[in-house]
Amino acid sequence: MHFFQDLFNEGFLLWNSLILCLLVGLLCPLFGAFLVLKRMVFMGVALPHISSAGIAFALSMHVWYGDYEGAHGADQRGLAIAGAVVFALLAILGVAWLEKRRRGQADSRIGTLYVLATAGSLLLLSKCQPAERGWLSLFKGDIIAVSGGDVLLSGVVLGVLWLLLLIFRKDFYLVSYDPEMAASIGKKVVLWEMLLHVIIGLSIAASVFVVGPLITFGFMVLPVMTALTVVRSMGGLLLCSTVFGIVCAFVGFWLAYEQDLPIGPSGVSVAGGALVLAAVMGGVVRRLWKK
Amino acid sequence: MSESSTILSVRALSIGYGQKTLLEGLDFEIRRGEFVGILGSNGSGKTTLVRTIIGSLRAQGGKVEFGEGKGCRKAYVPQRDSLDDGFLFSAREVVEMGFYARCRPGAPLSREDREEIVAAMQRTGCASFASSSYRELSGGQKQRVLVARALVARPEILILDEPTSGVDAAAAKAIGDLLLELNQKDGVTILMVNHDLESMRRLSRRILWIENQKLLDGPTDSLLSKDRLESLLSLTFEREENA
Numbered sequence: 314m315h316f317f318q319d320l321f322n323e324g325f326l327l328w329n330s331l332i333l334c335l336l337v338g339l340l341c342p343l344f345g346a347f348l349v350l351k352r353m354v355f356m357g358v359a360l361p362h363i364s365s366a367g368i369a370f371a372l373s374m375h376v377w378y379g380d381y382e383g384a385h386g387a388d389q390r391g392l393a394i395a396g397a398v399v400f401a402l403l404a405i406l407g408v409a410w411l412e413k414r415r416r417g418q419a420d421s422r423i424g425t426l427y428v429l430a431t432a433g434s435l436l437l438l439s440k441c442q443p444a445e446r447g448w449l450s451l452f453k454g455d456i457i458a459v460s461g462g463d464v465l466l467s468g469v470v471l472g473v474l475w476l477l478l479l480i481f482r483k484d485f486y487l488v489s490y491d492p493e494m495a496a497s498i499g500k501k502v503v504l505w506e507m508l509l510h511v512i513i514g515l516s517i518a519a520s521v522f523v524v525g526p527l528i529t530f531g532f533m534v535l536p537v538m539t540a541l542t543v544v545r546s547m548g549g550l551l552l553c554s555t556v557f558g559i560v561c562a563f564v565g566f567w568l569a570y571e572q573d574l575p576i577g578p579s580g581v582s583v584a585g586g587a588l589v590l591a592a593v594m595g596g597v598v599r600r601l602w603k604k
Numbered sequence: 605m606s607e608s609s610t611i612l613s614v615r616a617l618s619i620g621y622g623q624k625t626l627l628e629g630l631d632f633e634i635r636r637g638e639f640v641g642i643l644g645s646n647g648s649g650k651t652t653l654v655r656t657i658i659g660s661l662r663a664q665g666g667k668v669e670f671g672e673g674k675g676c677r678k679a680y681v682p683q684r685d686s687l688d689d690g691f692l693f694s695a696r697e698v699v700e701m702g703f704y705a706r707c708r709p710g711a712p713l714s715r716e717d718r719e720e721i722v723a724a725m726q727r728t729g730c731a732s733f734a735s736s737s738y739r740e741l742s743g744g745q746k747q748r749v750l751v752a753r754a755l756v757a758r759p760e761i762l763i764l765d766e767p768t769s770g771v772d773a774a775a776a777k778a779i780g781d782l783l784l785e786l787n788q789k790d791g792v793t794i795l796m797v798n799h800d801l802e803s804m805r806r807l808s809r810r811i812l813w814i815e816n817q818k819l820l821d822g823p824t825d826s827l828l829s830k831d832r833l834e835s836l837l838s839l840t841f842e843r844e845e846n847a
Contacts, residue, residue: 350690480710487701490691497658497680498705498757545737547692 316570329459330576331566333467337524337532338562338580340471342540342554343478344516345533347509349541351489355420356408357534359427360401361526362434364518367400368393369434369448376441390463397518400430405514409506451525455575463523470519474512485509486547524577531581532558539588542595561587610672611636611761611793612657617666619649619656625664626652630819632812634795636760639787641804641824642797644814650797651683653814654763657795670761677705679754681764684746689739695749696734699725702756721756728752728782744775751782761793762786768800776800780807801828 319325348357371392404426412419434452438445478485488495488505495502520529540553565580572579610633618628626649634640644650655661657668658680670676679702699721703713713721725731730748733741738749747767754762764783768776780803786792798804804811804824811827813820820827 350688352688352690483700484704484709486691486693487704490693491682491687491701493655493658493660493682493686494680494701494753495704496660497678497763498702500704502660545692546694547697550692 316567319570327457327570329461329464330456333456333459333464333523334528334562334566334576334580335559336464336468336471337520337528338536338558338560339555340475341516341520341529341532342536342558343475343551344513345537346551346554347478347485347489347513348533349537354534355423356405358530359423359430360404360514360517361521361529362427363404363430364397364401364521365448365452365526366430366434366437367396367398367518368451368522369396369437370400371396372448373437373441394518394522397522398515401514401518401521402511405510405517406507409510413503451521453525453527453575453577456524456528456577459523467519467523471516474516474519478509478512481508482551527581528577531577531584532562535581535584535588536561539584539591542588542591557584557587608635608637610634611670611676612795613667613669613672614657615667615669617656617668618664619652619661620664621652621661627814627817627819628665630666632819632821634761634793636793637787637791638810639784639794639808640796640810640812641808642795642812642814643799643801643804648814649817650814651765654680654765654795654797658763676760677758678761678763679705679757679759681747681750681754681762681767683765683769684743684750685770687738691739693738694735695730695738695741695745696721696725698738698749699730699734699753699756702753705757721752724752724755725749728755729778742771742775744771744779747771747775747779748782751779755786759792761795764794764796766797766799768798768803776803783807801833804828 320331345357348354372389374392408419408423408426411422434448438448484500484505488500488502489509492502492506495505517529517533520533536554536558537550539557540550544550544553561584562580565583566576568574568583569576569579612634614630614632617630618625619630620626630653642650642653652661656663658678659668660680670678700713702724703717703721707713707717722731722734725734728748728751730745730752733745738746741749751764751767754764762783767783768779771779783794783796784807787794794808796808805828808824811820811822811824813822813827826832
């Protein structure tokens with residue numbers, strides 16, 4: 314039980330990582346619930362990668378001007394945040410606009426964006442090794458060296474977006490569930506949908522910036538899918554997703570610490586295991602109930 | 605406002621999807637308190653017309669005006685299969701949505717609001733399954749929930765898209781009776797798309813018939829008379845004595 318002993322030692326160095334994991338586990342499932350309910354899970358896979366391509370793009374910009382050292386410190390972080398936000402917003406608003414105009418097939422479009430974003434990121438950073446190392450560790454979900462400032466920034470941004478989504482959830486439900494009824498009673502459907510997409514896009518960018526695409530997608534979707542196997546109401550879905558998210562994040566961190574594993578993949582695997590377990594147990598309970 | 609004032613005015617309206625125009629040059633008015641049916645074959649543009657009227661689809665040309673330019677409270681009852689079963693709403697939560705027309709975004713419901721929801725559900729006969737999951741209800745029950753949702757929006761005009769399609773005869777009659785009551789007792793103007801000629805004959809006083817990209821407008825008795833139907837549908841009716 315090293316973890317629980319070390320946790321309360323003064324010398325415990327991973328408080329920032331642990332808090333970040335719990336924050337992501339707590340907040341991301343709510344954003345993911347809307348992706349799942351709006352049948353945009355594939356978008357949930359692609360968007361974090363597109364957002365991380367924005368980081369790669371921003372970090373490699375200096376190479377185009379012949380500066381192979383690149384920006385440092387605060388400049389680099391500012392560029393990375395801007396890249397993540399701009400790419401995430403452009404992608405989600407662009408895809409939603411094309412969807413509205415019924416142009417082409419949504420899944421092929423998102424699939425293409427996903428693969429191009431990943432390939433593009435690797436190409437962009439291939440000439441800039443320091444940035445490539447940082448980006449690859451973010452890509453893998455390695456979040457050991459995270460600063461208190463980053464935890465605070467992501468906590469505030471994700472927290473504000475989470476509150477907005479929670480406060481206006483019923484309006485978002487209506488425009489997502491029945492846009493025609495919403496239009497008939499005078500709701501500005503396009504505006505509300507755009508606001509929802511902006512909130513999801515910003516939350517993905519804020520999360521990708523600190524924990525990378527793997528953990529972002531994992532905690533946006535897997536706890537929600539797990540909750541869907543056990544609940545039958547919207548309130549239950551939001552509550553259970555959040556509980557599953559935070560529990561899986563904690564257990565994943567604990568396992569990673571004990572077994573010296575990378576934190577991101579460990580948390581996502583625990584969330585995946587919980588989904589499989591819930592699905593199997595749900596199936597067994599349903600069979601017994603029928604008998 | 606007089607009972608016979610215009611509640612909906614459609615002028616030179618062109619409707620369609622993208623580049624495709626389904627109907628153009630549509631002109632008609634609906635007066636307060638009318639019960640108007642919209643008929644037409646599949647694909648003739650009935651649903652596109654009501655979606656354009658409620659503002660969910662952009663008109664390709666022309667104008668739709670409610671309450672003589674001053675607007676009015678309206679509510680829409682969609683085809684129930686158009687709603688996504690992925691959402692885990694209870695029947696009550698679906699009815700609650702009708703309130704969002706009247707309350708500020710994010711505002712919680714008051715005690716009076718909740719009582720009004722219960723009253724609307726009792727009136728439409730869906731109070732007994734208020735806590736049930738909406739997606740697990742029968743077709744007729746879902747339709748009652750959607751009408752209750754429209755009621756809490758306190759509409760002056762209620763627009764319905766095939767509210768009785770796919771429900772059994774008893775449920776269809778109950779929904780029809782409820783709409784008649786709303787129209788006759790509460791004075792709610794009703795515009796309803798439907799395929800069922802018999803229920804249209806029973807409920808509506810006026811018909812808008814869309815056929816061959818044209819809109820025929822007339823009293824139900826005249827437009828649904830046997831001679832007129834024969835020419836509209838090119839059908840041969842068997843004589844009653846042979847039935």
